[in-house]
Amino acid sequence: MDNLKSIKGDVPLPEYSPFEMEGHANGETEAIAPTGDGGRIELSTHSKLFKTLSRVVDRFPTKGPSDEPPPYEKWDGRQFNLKLNIVIQVVGSRGDVQPFVALGVELLRHGHRVRLATHDTFCDFVQDSGLEFYPIGGDPAELMAYMVKNPGLLPSMRSLRAGEIQKKRKMVAEMLNGCWDSCIMPDPVTMRPFVAEAIIANPPSFAHITCAQVLGIPLHLMFTMPWTSTKSFPHPLIKMNLANSSISVGHANRVSYLAVEWLTWQGIGDVVNSWRKTLDLEPVPTSEGPMLAETLGIPFTYCWSPSLIPKPSDWPSHIGVCGFFFRDPPSYEPPPEIKSFIEHGPPPIYIGFGSIVIDDPAKLTTILLRAVREAGVRAIISRGWSNLGDAAGLCGNDVLYIGDCPHEWLFQHVAAVVHHGGAGTTACGLLNGRPTTVIPFFGDQPFWGAMVANAGAGPQPIPLDILTYENLAAAIRFCLTQEALSAAETLSCKMRSESGIRNAVDQFHASLTVGELECDIIKDRAAAWIYRKGKTHLKLSKLAAEILIENMRIHPSQLERYIPRPIVIDPVRWDPVTATTSSLASTLKGMVVSTSDIFIKPVQAYQRPAGNLGHMRHLSESELSTYSSFDKHRSWPMGDTNSIARTRLREFSTGNLGVAIIGSASGVSGFLKCFFKGMYVDMPLATTEGLRSLPKLYGGEVREINKITDWKSGAAVAGKNFVDGFKDGFTDLVQEPIKGGREDGTLGAIKGIGKGSANMLAKASSGVLGLVAYPGHGICKSINAAVHHKTARSINHARLIEGQYLVKGEQTTCRDFDEVLVRDMFDRLQ
Template sequence: MGGHTNIDDDVPPPEYSQVELELQNADETSASASETRDDGRIDLNTQSRLFKTLSRVVDRFPRKGAYDEPPPYEKFDSRQFALKLNIVIQVVGSRGDVQPFIALGVELLRHGHRVRLATHDTFAGFVRESGLEFYPIGGDPAELMAYMVKNPGLFPSMKSLRAGDIQKKRKMISEILDGCWDSCIQSDLVTMRPFVAEAIIANPPSFAHIHCAQALGIPLHLMFTMPWTSTKVFPHPLINMNMANSSIPVGHANRVSYLAVEWLTWQGLGDVVNSWRKKLDLEPVPTSEGPMLAETLGIPFTYCWSPSLIPKPFDWPPHIGVCGFFFRDPPSYEPPPEIATFLQNGPPPIYIGFGSIVIEDPAKLTTILLRAVREAGVRAIISRGWSNLGGDSAYLQNKDVLFIGDCPHEWLFQHVAAVVHHGGAGTTACGLLNGRPTTVVPFFGDQPFWGAMVANAGAGPHPIPQRLLTHENLAAAMKFCLTRDALVAAEALGNKMRSESGVRNAVDQFHANLPVGELQCDILKDRAAAWRYKKGKIPLKLSKLAAEILVESLKVHPDRLERYIPRPIVIDPIRWDPVTATTSSLASTFKGMVVSTSDIIIKPVQVYQRPTTGTRNLSSYTSDSLDPIEQPTDSGSTTTITTEPSQNVQSKTQNFGAAVAGSASGVGGFFKYFFKGMYVDMPLAATEGLRSLPKLYGGEVREIGLITDFQSGAKVAGKNFVDGFVDGFTDLVREPMRGGREEGALGAIRGVGKGSTNMVAKVSSGMLGLVAYPSHGLAKTITAAIHTTTVRSINRARRVEGQYLVSNGQTTTDELLVREFFDNLQS
């Protein structure tokens, strides 16, 4: 699905580590490697080249911890949490995906936070009615659902390829990425109240989350209803692992399945994400880091399902939690007469609904449902949903079936005998919470996973993939749901779930993972710091409000306010050993030089190949493109607008200038790649490769910290130098002793080899790092000094919000506190 598009020619390609070289050779997605099943999952063959490559790679990703049993949750009382934040919640998906986050947002409001929910435009009313702020990120969820129904797996069908669905989806993702960034710094589109995010909560399909958090330097917390973190306990819900005749441990294969999904997703959208990152002045994410990025960065993650249904896997570290399903407060609802009458005139019906799923042939599905209801001998309430099941009026005469529009599940599920639906996490949770046996008819995504979980708990039959749905198997499933065994299992699950507080637990986990000390303003402790200001030798972290109070009282000049980054995110390639590290860095440098050299010739040719006559759409007419234009007329025909001779001369002059500029950029790119590669990238790769070498045979390597600028680079260089010499010479003694203690004489001999290797690697890394790390930091400093557009927009938005808080808020007490604190500091 990939291919690099929309990336300007002067963007350096991402560095190639050995992982990247292996992954790029693992482009085998044919039937021998993987096949798409009817339920949308991917059959991954453990004998395939793809699996073998990913299998080697997966163990190289650092694990934050592994445990014999799940680590206990940290006790955290959110009532003691005083910090009030601007939180943006970014959600991509259907109404069922959005609704749980509305419940979360309302709970965050109760803790004093300002909450903005950023999602698709169609949910604006749904969000605002709950009391949350709303920001549109674009994208059409109905179109997205239709695409997913046609392409339930990771690979598009030929029908979708012919229809151009892939390009439409990529365009939609680009729109969503832009919308997510705007949701972080733009004012409310209705009230015009300024807003700058101080923390982000997101579901993984929103894609923009990590990159927005990196640009802003703020905390990120991911939440989802579907397993997205690698574990040995079960495979990724989108993967069906073919373990036939395989000697590979199941736990290892399960971990590989998560990397497989992430890698295939990155192959399809990585270029779109990197093109967008350039707009934020962020460097491209290397192919080796794109997959599993959240795991390698240790991003906190909360899974919104009941631990009674799926316990937390033993190998998930403490910053990953399972909190319980999210349920909003039951809405006040009075059923219309037709629903109330239907419920009163017979035994409890079975609910059937597929929510936001956009079905290709709703009439065919309606026929299947009606025949199944008749064969099972039950009554049914069928939700029309986005597919408008039941059409207009043809089925309204059936006394045992009622077609309905929108109706809150929280109310309706109390009055039905069982539920049949697509297996969305929210609908599944609501049915089980009310003790209703459940039949899942999955279409795509995590729906087969939830169907399997319900069946494993005994609360429903095995899921029926929608492509295999018939009136016979659906009738049998309905009959199963009415058995005593299914009812007892569903009621048992419901009792356990009612004792859980999923939303409150999620807020507790969100608060527990926040770096409160780094976030807090030094004066107004309940507000997040946005600026750094140095008063003499005393550094201060100032909130937007505190800073603006000091600016308006003429105690601080605004030019002396520096943007504060409470949670920096650095995405650098992971290096495994000095040989592959330097080789991959050299390959990346050479590739950049070759591309830049070709640009010296290709760019001028591209300029002169622009058409100067012909017809085009008026929307493409710009000041630097003076070609004839095709002007649509009222009758639908077109009119050609011909340029004057003087305009043609001007166009040729502009083309000549563009050609020269393009050629010059190629020359500049050549020297940029050469000098950066030789003096920054390759020394850094060798240093990191040497430092990481002991990991290859189970050795320990110290963390050295993040490099964000020259100062942090120099600090890291000093630390690595000291650690390298101390640990290197210590290992000469420690490793033989450890080996002898664990394995006897043979272990001692191995320990001598390990100790000697460690000494050479760590000492060499320490010495080489004295040059490499400061150079790397200096390169980042220069890049930041050149690319300032995003920083300026963030600073401007923070100032605007600070001014709004001073002019529109009741800040008398805060003003007195800020001025008194600052005056005492001066004295």
């Protein structure tokens, strides 16, 4: 495709191919360097960082195409009848939020209760769509301004000097707390209780895996930007330098995803782990933070058209591409000035940059107006968040400035569109068959500009730092050619045959196991509790449990919190040497941090304002009274009926002196904990796991073990690993020489003897050492769960409160269930 020939400007446009990354003749070997190409980070294959990440990627084998179709391709929506409490967590601009509003509306049609948790400024937008809204904090305008100044992953010196990095980290901390609150706190307006039973999130919300882990519920990620490693194309934020390198393009592409995850985790990993501590969770190991979603196999749906970007062949079956999300066209009557401008003259072009906040809007306005005049077209310019405006002497009757206007309506009446390349705006333009010019600022915008250009529906993207009125005018002229119009119309026809939102809902439903989630009595409700009495084991929903409690058939103390989808995050160990060394380093680090806390925490206590309620911003007296309205003054096993609120409030009423003493003492206890746990549990466990995994390094097979969640599972894993270790070790000792002899004769047999002996030593040693390490690990988890139970109590209490609401509230009463169902519930308990 040679559409650059149609664009003549005084600055050459950057090349960008998503399928083959370019090298540079100068052979620079810097690890990472910002480029002018839409803020992408340049990563050299000769750098130490690339070589280190490359070794890590090599240990995760690529997936080939599977003979089995993905579960969502054979999904029958009639199989799914659960009605879930779903929280959708989204961080970003309006363009990021809007697709999830459309998704939420579709989920409502399936009978789910849907809460969209995002920035406060989008409250009206979300609620006007009929969805519940929960504010998570964070200022998207400030976030957009920061991203324009720092379009890549590395902050500029200007941002460092201005202290913007620390501001962003504080914003992330605020949003993490907000995301957790969105999972268990009542609706801020109606005070209707809510406890999430499934989470849908975009990756930049960062809280999703932790929230799902605490609640033990399903998580499904959705995004408009490639975030899963693949050989097919690089991460949109990375530009590889392949100069004088023998590295394959596919391998470099995979490394680019780990590089982005690694850089991101370096910036916010400590913030996430500090927040996890408040939820009674252990920190995510540094080795596991990057690529955690891939390691855990979290279901992922990408919200773009497969006609534009097909699903890569090396993505596993739990990852899908569904199509763009389009909301139902809003009812809209254009103001007279817009209607008149469109009707009196040839179709104009559209120019707008949505939520982008630009440093110098006057300069950009001048470029836009000169380009419009140079191209000889009429234009509608959206002022957007940057408030683009007139430039003296350049604005005539051929330009109209507008405020907010639905793209679904407007793009039907324009000849072409010029915008920042947000996924939603790009999709809307292509759906309407409009040729597109992208002026990317950051993030996935250069990627979408390149995709449009590769499809022939527009020119190559023009990053802001090389934008001139000449090359923009040339780009506009190309958009008005028959070639670009035909390509855009072809894409439009294909996209209109897709049902992105319905496909996404099917993929979400297909990732859930109905039998794992459903209540044993009320089949369309999600189970929240386990009831055990003798041989009777029942999964009960919040509603079913409360009906039984009200009729005095069970007591709350007989209920145990049900965890349908447990998440266990343990470090992946590759060999005994690096495993033991890494564990030792982690132990020493913890001891150093705990030692510093002995002196730092008292100082922080005196600097902290008294009565700081921090994350209590949504926990008001009105909430206390709402909780009290459902209080039946029962003797709760989880504590006082207002435990969430009053316990938290009491924590912040302690005087600064007491907090200082407690903080210093916690530093001492932390030091002792790190020492004893590290030396007597973590290091033996790391060595055991390293020995168990050692045969993988030379192509051997290793049995997978179950996750350890408590002392019982620890003991079970220890016993099985001991038996399997000796059994497999002796088997390898005999079979490896035979196998080697068949393949390579005498030399192969000799190699087989060495391989079998190494396997025997590694597996048997792992089995013996595991008899101590695995039970010790399980005991630590049981102790941690027993000691750190505040969050678990909060969840239990919130579930009970919602159950009371479902029975007593206006939405559901016991009368909704016929006598046969209630009698069946009672009979099941006999």
